[in-house]
Amino acid sequence: MTQPSTQRTLVLLKPDTVRRGLVGEVIGRFEAKGLSLVAMELRTIDAAKADEHYAEHVERDFYPPLRAFVTSGPLVAMVLEGDEAIEVVRALNGATDGRKAAPGTIRGDLSLSNRENLVHGSDSPESAEREIKIWFPGL
Numbered sequence: 001m002t003q004p005s006t007q008r009t010l011v012l013l014k015p016d017t018v019r020r021g022l023v024g025e026v027i028g029r030f031e032a033k034g035l036s037l038v039a040m041e042l043r044t045i046d047a048a049k050a051d052e053h054y055a056e057h058v059e060r061d062f063y064p065p066l067r068a069f070v071t072s073g074p075l076v077a078m079v080l081e082g083d084e085a086i087e088v089v090r091a092l093n094g095a096t097d098g099r100k101a102a103p104g105t106i107r108g109d110l111s112l113s114n115r116e117n118l119v120h121g122s123d124s125p126e127s128a129e130r131e132i133k134i135w136f137p138g139l
């Protein structure tokens, strides 16, 4: 039976993960934790898609370079499922700034940047629902 705390979350392996050949390493960490893949696709997005995904950030100073980065090459979009998956993925990802993220986390072990920080994870159940609809409307 599916537990009431089972959640789905939208995860992106940003273009730096693909460029650096870390897709297997990062997916391996999610799988090793016990999260299940529900959907996954390699995709290159345009500016409109980036703006839709990052709607909360489009007016921020840091957004133009972020948009350039996330549209700069293929990324891997996926939906992961598991107990408390939203919070669990955020904990595995680590703090936004790879220079400050704790060792043991994906960003803490593998990123030295506040922008090119390898991964995205939905930050709440509302965000997860919105983002899964954007990336995988058929789910």
Ligand code: RTP
Pocket (backbone or CB within 6 Å): 057, 062, 066, 095, 096, 114, 115, 116, 117, 119, 120, 121, 122, 123
């Ligand atoms: P994400 O949404 O990608 O999971 O990351 P997050 O919640 O940890 O961070 P958020 O505040 O939502 O920021 C989204 C992404 O924007 C880039 N960023 N650049 N000051 C900056 O230059 C800056 N701040 C954030 C990062 O790629 C961050 O993941």
Ligand code: MG
Pocket (backbone or CB within 6 Å): 123
């Ligand atoms: Mg965020």
